[in-house]
Amino acid sequence: MARQMSAKERVADVVEALREEKFNARRIELAEAALATLGELGYARTSLREIAQNSEFTHGVFHYYFADKLDLICCCVRHYKAKCVTRYDEVTATARSREELLEGFANKLAETLRDDASMHRLWYDLRAQALFEDAFRGDVLEIDQSLENMVWRIASRYAELGGRTPAVSSGVLYALFDGLFQRYLLKHLADDPRAIPEMVNEVKRLLPSIC
Amino acid sequence: MARQMSAKERVADVVEALREEKFNARRIELAEAALATLGELGYARTSLREIAQNSEFTHGVFHYYFADKLDLICCCVRHYKAKCVTRYDEVTATARSREELLEGFANKLAETLRDDASMHRLWYDLRAQALFEDAFRGDVLEIDQSLENMVWRIASRYAELGGRTPAVSSGVLYALFDGLFQRYLLKHLADDPRAIPEMVNEVKRLLPSIC
DNA sequence: ACCTAATCTTGACAGTTGTCAAGATAAAGC
DNA sequence: GCTTTATCTTGACAACTGTCAAGATTAGGT
Numbered sequence: 001m002a003r004q005m006s007a008k009e010r011v012a013d014v015v016e017a018l019r020e021e022k023f024n025a026r027r028i029e030l031a032e033a034a035l036a037t038l039g040e041l042g043y044a045r046t047s048l049r050e051i052a053q054n055s056e057f058t059h060g061v062f063h064y065y066f067a068d069k070l071d072l073i074c075c076c077v078r079h080y081k082a083k084c085v086t087r088y089d090e091v092t093a094t095a096r097s098r099e100e101l102l103e104g105f106a107n108k109l110a111e112t113l114r115d116d117a118s119m120h121r122l123w124y125d126l127r128a129q130a131l132f133e134d135a136f137r138g139d140v141l142e143i144d145q146s147l148e149n150m151v152w153r154i155a156s157r158y159a160e161l162g163g164r165t166p167a168v169s170s171g172v173l174y175a176l177f178d179g180l181f182q183r184y185l186l187k188h189l190a191d192d193p194r195a196i197p198e199m200v201n202e203v204k205r206l207l208p209s210i211c
Numbered sequence: 212m213a214r215q216m217s218a219k220e221r222v223a224d225v226v227e228a229l230r231e232e233k234f235n236a237r238r239i240e241l242a243e244a245a246l247a248t249l250g251e252l253g254y255a256r257t258s259l260r261e262i263a264q265n266s267e268f269t270h271g272v273f274h275y276y277f278a279d280k281l282d283l284i285c286c287c288v289r290h291y292k293a294k295c296v297t298r299y300d301e302v303t304a305t306a307r308s309r310e311e312l313l314e315g316f317a318n319k320l321a322e323t324l325r326d327d328a329s330m331h332r333l334w335y336d337l338r339a340q341a342l343f344e345d346a347f348r349g350d351v352l353e354i355d356q357s358l359e360n361m362v363w364r365i366a367s368r369y370a371e372l373g374g375r376t377p378a379v380s381s382g383v384l385y386a387l388f389d390g391l392f393q394r395y396l397l398k399h400l401a402d403d404p405r406a407i408p409e410m411v412n413e414v415k416r417l418l419p420s421i422c
Numbered sequence: 423a424c425c426t427a428a429t430c431t432t433g434a435c436a437g438t439t440g441t442c443a444a445g446a447t448a449a450a451g452c
Numbered sequence: 453g454c455t456t457t458a459t460c461t462t463g464a465c466a467a468c469t470g471t472c473a474a475g476a477t478t479a480g481g482t
Contacts, residue, residue, distance in 0.1 A: 019428090026429095042343035044255035047469060058431055060472090065429095069470065121342035128339040130397065131332035132253035137401050144394075172391070172417065179390030180383070183355075186341065190348050206383065230458090237459095258439060269461055271442095280440065 027065050030057060031076045038076060039118035043125050048072075070135045077126055077136070080119065081143045085150055087112060092154050098161045102207055105154055106200045113181070113188055113196055120185050148174035159211035166211045173210070177203075238276050241268060242287045249287060250329035254336050259283075281346045288337055288347070291330065292354045296361055298323060303365050309372045313418055316365055317411045324392070324399055324407055331396050359385035370422035377422045384421070388414075 033055035038046050040054075048069060052059035066072040088108055095101035113120070123143075130140035152170040159166050166173065180202060187195035244266035249257050251265075259280060263270035277283040299319055306312035324331070334354075341351035363381040370377050377384065391413060398406035 042340065044340065045343070060431060063471070121339070124342060125339040128332070128336040129253065129255065131335060131400055132256070141397070141401065171394070172413065175390030175394050176387045179386030183382070183386050186352070189342055190352065202383065271461055274441070275459070
């Protein structure tokens with residue numbers, strides 16, 4: 001039977017919730033600091049001490065807030081997800097024509113390839129780790145699904161603006177864009193200046209032919 | 212001025228060539244042993260001692276034949292390439308009809324996803340490493356190009372058998388198949404039994420619509 | 423102001439890493 | 453056979469790793 005909570009109990013609950021919120025906020029801060037180093041060095045070369053040295057924290061703090069290294073990195077992955085899954089939503093929502101949507105999408109794509117290259121390479125690195133490490137698999141599959149949904153929102157809206165329907169399934173479409181992005185990311189990181197414009201051209205040619 | 216070689220010099224050259232050949236053969240043996248462990252553990256978790264322990268060699272031998280760890284792994288990558296780039300060539304060469312080629316291609320694809328899963332995940336792992344480590348980039352880009360050519364040989368032959376021409380560029384086609392394969396590899400390694408049949412279905416539906 | 427609990431720092435631990443070098447063994451040349 | 457070179461083993465090295473615990477510091481509640 002649920003019974004009435006006393007005032008004292010309610011206060012305790014609120015206090016507890018605040019504490020947890022503060023605790024989580026700190027975890028995010030730490031995860032964010034870890035992401036910086038992970039994006040620079042990659043999973044294989046990143047140690048907790050290296051993360052700590054590149055941040056304002058000492059290495060002990062990370063063990064106070066995370067059970068172990070995997071826990072920290074999983075938290076990083078989840079946090080990364082939240083930030084990037086809505087990247088194109090504004091463009092999708094505001095574009096009034098097919099041309100405008102395509103232009104906006106291609107631009108954002110180019111922008112993130114240029115500015116967030118090290119976060120993207122970290123994502124591909126961690127997704128590869130999920131091929132070996134069970135602990136990552138759940139989160140990675142979930143993020144992959146979110147990204148697939150994101151691409152699908154763009155594509156189906158683009159089709160809709162032309163009174164059409166995408167010619168391929170959501171999964172195939174994501175595989176295509178994911179494969180392309182990975183490819184141009186590598187080119188870009190290999191200092192090929194053609195990477196970004198070529199990607200933009202490819203996307204502008206491809207999307208109208210599919211949707 | 213090129214001058215006539217003495218008999219002694221020619222013998223010395225042959226001896227030298229044999230020595231080098233033997234040396235290279237040993238390197239390949241070692242690389243092959245290393246690939247087994249790398250495919251099992253992934254780049255981040257694989258140490259030279261671990262490689263040695265899972266093989267018939269002692270860890271010192273690896274340093275006799277390779278300058279350092281990167282040198283060894285680069286050799287592994289190159290060797291891996293040589294083995295897998297011709298995987299579909301027989302099917303492409305012998306198939307007498309579109310249906311036969313498609314069937315053969317899809318079967319080989321399913322077979323390699325099932326049997327060589329750990330080599331494939333290693334490839335994706337190392338390609339991700341190339342996003343961070345310059346030393347890998349050259350080899351990885353070269354292998355990527357070889358794989359793209361391989362896919363293109365299949366697709367253009369498939370189109371040819373129907374008197375057609377592929378509807379997309381070689382790069383886009385490779386990105387698509389690469390993205391799809393990566394996706395189903397992850398599903399397969401996550402013990403999803405639908406991974407292989409779904410991939411086969413997807414490919415059988417996709418290829419005729421493109422080529 | 424005091425006490426308790428939360429937060430953080432520091433240093434230590436055992437194990438692992440890549441690398442190297444000295445010496446053992448085997449092969450090859452004469 | 454002996455010598456010289458190539459190949460391999462073994463053990464050591466310093467540096468680095470994740471983890472933990474004891475104690476310092478801080479914040480919060482009363």
